[in-house]
Amino acid sequence: MVNTINVTGRQALNIRIPQISYASTAPELSDNTRYDFFSRVVPPDSYQAQAMLDIVTAMGWNYVSTLASEGNYGESGVEAFVQISRESGGVCIAQSLKIPREPRPGEFDKIVLRLLETSNARAVIMFANEDDIRRILDAAKRHNLTGHFLWVGSDSWGSKSSPVVQQERVAEGAVTILPKRASVDAFDRYFKSRSLSNNRRNVWFAEFWEENFGCKLGMHGKRPGSPKKCTGLEKVGRDSIYEQEGKVQFVMDAVYAMAHALHQMHRDVCAGYPGLCPRMANVDGKELLAHIRAVSFNGSAGTPVTFNENGDAPGRYDIFQYQINNRSTAEYKVIGHWTNHLFLNMEALQWTTGDSSLPLSVCSMPCRTGERKKVVKGVPCCWHCERCEGYHFQATEFTCELCPYEKRPDKNRTGCQLIPIIKLEWHSPWALLPVFISVLGILATTFVIITFVRYHDTPIVRASGREMSYVLLTGIFLCYIITFPMISAPDLVVCSFRRIFLGLGMCFSNAALLTKTNRIHRIFEQGKKAVTAPRFISPASQLVITFSLISVQLLGVLVWFAADPPHTFVDYGEQRTQDPENARGVLKCDISDLSLICSLGYSILLMVTCTVYAIKTRSVPETFNEAKPIGFTMYTTCIIWLAFIPIFFGTAQSAERMYIQTATLTVSLSLSASVSLGMLYMPKVYIIIFHPEQNVPKRKRSFKAIVTAATMTSKLSQLAAERPNGEVKTELCEGMEASDSREQGAKNLKGSSITATRAQNLSDTLDRGVRQKETVCSPVSVSSVTDNIPSPVNQSDTGIESCTISLIGSLTETL
Template sequence: MPLVLHAATLLLSVLFPAHGAPEVDCALWQDLDSAVVHKEGQVILAGMFPLHSKGVEQELNFSSSPGMRRCRGLNLRALRWSQAMIFFINEINRNPDLLPNITLGYRLYDTCWLVALSMRTALSVVSQPIKRSQTGACLAPTVPLIIGDSGSTLSITISRLLNLFKIPMVSYFASCACLSDKKQFPYFFRTVPSDSFQASAVARLIKHLGWSWVGMLGTDDDYGYTATGMCTAELTRLGVCVAFHIIIPKVPSVQQIQGIVKTIQDSTARVLVCFATEEEIEPVMEEVVRQNVTGRQWVASEAWITSTLMSTTYPSLVGTIGFAISRATIPGLQKFLHNLRPLAEPYNPSAREFWETQFSCSFNKSKPVGSMADAVHYNRTCTGEERIEDTETAYNDVSQLRVTYNVHKAVYAAAQALHNLFMCQRDESTTDKQPCPDIYNLQPWQMIQYLKEVNYTNVFGDTVYFDEHGDSLGSYDIVNWQKGPGDRTLRFVKVGHFDSSLPADQQLLLHQDIMWHDGSKEVPVSVCTASCAPGYRKATRKGEPLCCHDCVPCAEGTFSSNQSECTLCPEDLWSSPQRDSCVDKHIEFLSYTEGFGMALAAMAILGIVATMTVASIFLRHRDTPLVRANNSELSFLLLLSLTLCFLCALTFLGQPTRWACPLRRTAFGLTFALCLSCLLSKTLVVLMAFKATLPGNNMARWFRPPQQRLGVFLCSALQCVICITWLTTAPPYPVKNTWLYRDRIVLECHMGSVALFSCVLGYIGCLAVFCFILAFLARKLPDNFNEAKFITFSMLIFCAVWITFIPAYVSSPGKFTVAVEIFAILASGFGVLLCIFVPKCYIIIFIPEKNTKKYLMSQSVGR
């Protein structure tokens, strides 16, 4: 309990420095971690690195202070990062232009990649000794900023603790997008890009390479969950399906690892995306290699794509591709790394552990081993003079300085912020009301504003700054693991670049010299179902992802050319038989060249020939009593109108045009009006002729030839007026009928004005009905002088044809509408020709003895 109270008192003194208050103990407290590497300075930067990858459980009895932390699995990359921080701080201290007359110190901690130990480290930082001023007052702590941590989960935990003390942290490798939330992490900054950029970049790379069926692996922490979640969402938006989602436990059992590998082996996905660190993916890869699971293309996250441990241990992972943070070549660093000495000051326990492991020797026990949990004692004694440059390890490999470069950015960003703060203090002659912070008595929260304002270009030409979320620019190298003909190990080859600051269509740049998992240059295929052939569309399977589908032929009128859906063809086009494109629709109209059109044309020509034959017979026998008795002038005019009717039928054949459509309709109306006018006049002549034989009836003088001609003219002229009105106001015009049939276009003539067309038809109907009534009334007059009976039959046929025409016309589709109309014209024309003229021609040709005046008069008298 006294220890807890003492710690509480110390934390209160950190939060609320007591100037003039009773003195508290400013003596050096024992660090919670005795394995810390430290060097004093006027300003101390704390660094947190996972120098070991695993921790060892310790029993806590709460009766005594916890012992020294015990970890295992020395991480050589992290050891290089920690030594690089020392190197960078030494560079800054030697630079007269950066923080002049200010010496930076450091305290480097080992977090052992565990949350509990990271929390313990953070508490070690905030409980560092405070300085006593010249007046005896205890001042602020000497650590205003922390460089770290490497893991997202560790950084999240530490940041929440440091928020209580307003201590900023600049991470070099915590990429979780959740850390961009300034409400939760207001004092967090980082030099590694946020995973939101990486998730988008990975998804776009997969889409660019044509993969639509991938597996997703992630670690059981914030980094794994957030990165895989964002990447899955982006993949779904781009139309890529995730076959499975595996979470890799932090401390997996053998059964769990075997289950993960079995899922990978059983899945049809050939592309595997993995967001994990090298320590967490390594057991899975070991089992993959042991079970000889091949044919898989790995897409690595930035956490392990440049892992020398993975590339050297598992050369079968050739072809692995992924996004790596930007790299740099740092002059002098390798030499500094080679100068590491296991027993030099300041003492570095991890250096001793590295030395003993690397050179298979043991030191005497004059120095504590520190955090090493399971030290191995070798028979050979270490001299300390062994040469690191003679070894090749991840520690002294400076070919892929990516995370190390981020450490450089973080340390120099902190130095730039301190430099700007120091310059403000030195130039305090400004008119600002707020005094500048005192760098010798610096409160951690005073660093925050200066970190936000950091914006400089480093010696490598890169601009370093933090945006409003505390993030840096989203820039990655696309790295591919390749092996040459004589290479035994894999090489990291840059094959592309991603830069989020560029326009969307220029952000992803990919070269063609990529080696894939099978050693070939051909991009592997990873799809749940092969792409549908042209002319087919995707039909999703019930209960399965969208990428698993069946291929169904496109419907008529639609097409598909390697698309997921069928596209409707434009109105004037139709799908090809293969449904892979649209072709021009078949144009349909009643043509002379097709069989049906030729038959109708032949009938029309036959009618013309028959009419002209009858006309020639009548003309040759025009002086005979039979021709003279039947009003030869009206007969010839009727024959002319019938010829025009048969000619009119021919105008309905062929393609409708802007000239053919008006000609068809008006020719039909005028010729039939002339024909019926002639028949009406002949009927009236018959009636009046026999009425004139009655005593005292002189009506015949009103129906002489001049009056007959006038009657025909007037009846035809009225129809002509209607047609002229029709042509001038709303004439017929050609249209493309695309609604009747889906697969073809019917060319037809629109009526223009339906009302005027109805007037034309109605007028013809009135003439026909009136003529029929008069002929019916005159049917019993003497046969030899009477044409009324034949006119009655012809009008009966005429009316029957056109009454039948109406339903047939309405119900006939397309070009058959025109055929029905032509047939009605021909049928009515032949009806008049046969009923009226054929009997007379028969008498003229075959029974000439009846074509005499005596015979005709005798028949009349007999009656």
């Protein structure tokens, strides 16, 4: 190795003489600004460091330690390796240790133990001299660390046997590097032919002779105390072990490079002049350097000899591994080469385990799929593995990213996949119960409608108010039928049906019931003011009122359609569970909770209003126009919907929200319809089917007469508390006489054109009016009830109550 200080001295003295080195590999000599006249036929250690880094990378080792002998060679080589590894990334240095020039006893044991502190960094990059290498191996052997460390040696180790003598097992598997070279056979022939007589010009040859043959040349020999005297007839290679020095090729190439440069310079400068021309007498160093850098020839080993702009030879290395074969003999085996790029025969590798599987030298084990690396600060090759949680997937080696809202991580969390889309299936338990109740309700409603149609003219059907009954039964039927669009797979048609019929069934039912209770209330309220019938109580008027109320619901639906046309969407938030595996997108109609409240709100308003009227009419006679059954129906319906609200809106955060809300809504509608059907119509159907003897007419009365009687009853009750009994009866009888006279006048005007049947009906009405009058006005009817009453005041009240009961009996059969 050329001493860098000597080169620097020449530069300082400004001696511009080109130099060609055959062994110097120090990286700083590549600095052309400082050592511009320096060239070499061996590659610098920077190439060697790059080749060693490529080897480490190919082995999959990313956590290594470095070990250097103190001095220019070792420290420069490690520095080059560290710098290149830092620039390229991927390899981290666990420790950088230095072997002192004059190590103290136990120094190598301390170094080995320090290397063991980072036990994961099994690979050790060594830029050390032969003696240091041998002593490190010996220390590792003493500490029973055979097979633990993975040695990567520089060209100072190369394929030499001296560092591994008696350390074969601990050195097994070591990977070493050596500039590519070949043995020069011509030199072997020449050197083996040298003797003391034909090589006198080499002043060091005599010393070599003594050293090589272990003898002493005369009195002035260089080996004092040697018992053997050299004869001079010894022969190199015959009487001693001979191995060609590895640098012979580079020495010859350096000489030839200078010769080729001078020869080319002579041709260019002297132009055919024989011998040394005057112009070459004073050679300009810069001009000679240009010719040196331009040479290109095949060297002594057959490899090209060239220089780059910095005077460096191209990097060409052979890669060896120290292996022990089956016969327990150790040898260096070529496993690859490096010429700007690495070629490594991985199948030729052999380790202490006896197989070709690569040992590990890593700080952290590779993360599994779906895990990201969280790098330890300052040590990029060491990390902790963190799993990508929730809806995150492994985007890169170091990052997790959130999947789009409609997607979830795949099984390995290396990408995203669409979240499955679900809907309420017909076979689901959440659908089977509502459908079962709905089917039973539809069958029951159909049976009631058929029964009412068949017995259309019977007293019970007529007394129920046929027109309003059919409206109410239509609403009940719609409440049952809405179950099917609510469970069907959402599409444009289904969503449209949901919007239309969601609140329409309840609206039909509640509007009909409200109209009925309102009529009853107005009839009895009117009786408190006058003995006349209130307005708009005929069946036609009731139908107009009912459909007016229903039209408000239909108008709201039309506005809803215009403002927000129906469509479907997929709700990924409803079943977005913490575990993405259970996440589902729910196919829905665009009916929000607010829209649902608005759709059902009007029907609920009608229900509440109807309930208020039912409470107000709770005191009417028991059999009057279904007042009490309607009241019980409304009370029960209110309880159902009061239970519906917390169940429906209390499941907003549930993973099964769709199922619970759909089932709750449909069952609530079906139960409301069932209550109305059971309380209002099932008793009537029972009488019609099983007790037809009770479904016969008793008397025929005009609607006006009945209403008049009802208003009179209410009036009578009001006056009872204000006037004596006789005055009440007198006033009441006078009112009835006036009413009867008006009815008689009307009959006389129409007498010429009425039919016989109509005449009979009118006659019955007149008879009934007389009987009503007698019943109300006869002192007997009052006294018969009041004979046993001790107080006169109570007698008056009891007589009025008896009169009221008699009138209500007539009202029940007609209304």
